[in-house]
């Protein structure tokens with residue numbers, strides 16, 4: 001079944017929700033439909049509804065636009081790619097590493113934690129990038145919520161998103 005893009009009151013995209021959740025929000029009058037899927041209808045014995053494609057909540061949702069600093073999200077930011085050898089891995093083969101080692105005052109934050117494969121992590125140990133003679137694939141920083149939202153979407157969801165984006169353009 002199709003998914004629905006949920007916006008907050010100021011049209012800021014929050015997440016994708018399934019159609020049941022979308023209809024619940026609609027019938028409990030917590031959200032309005034901004035756009036329908038043109039090709040899908042849901043039928044009940046007495047009625048039919050077009051499936052919402054984009055919905056907008058009536059209430060503002062505060063502070064949802066911050067990407068949580070955790071293992072999974074760091075992997076996503078780094079595209080599941082070891083930042084030292086630049087090779088992509090499965091999550092189970094990846095670790096997190098302090099670029100500036102903890103022992104040398106390196107912080108545990110978006111700017112100093114990167115995705116590393118096991119072998120690279122072992123090799124690097126407490127050495128600096130200079131000592132190792134390696135370059136990071138990308139300078140680590142806190143991801144922007146919007147681009148992160150897109151990154152985590154599946155292909156189908158992406159098309160809803162791009163339709164919505166096209167809708168907003170003049």
Ligand SMILES: [Zn+2]
Nearest residue numbers: 082085117120
């Ligand atoms: Zn590696």
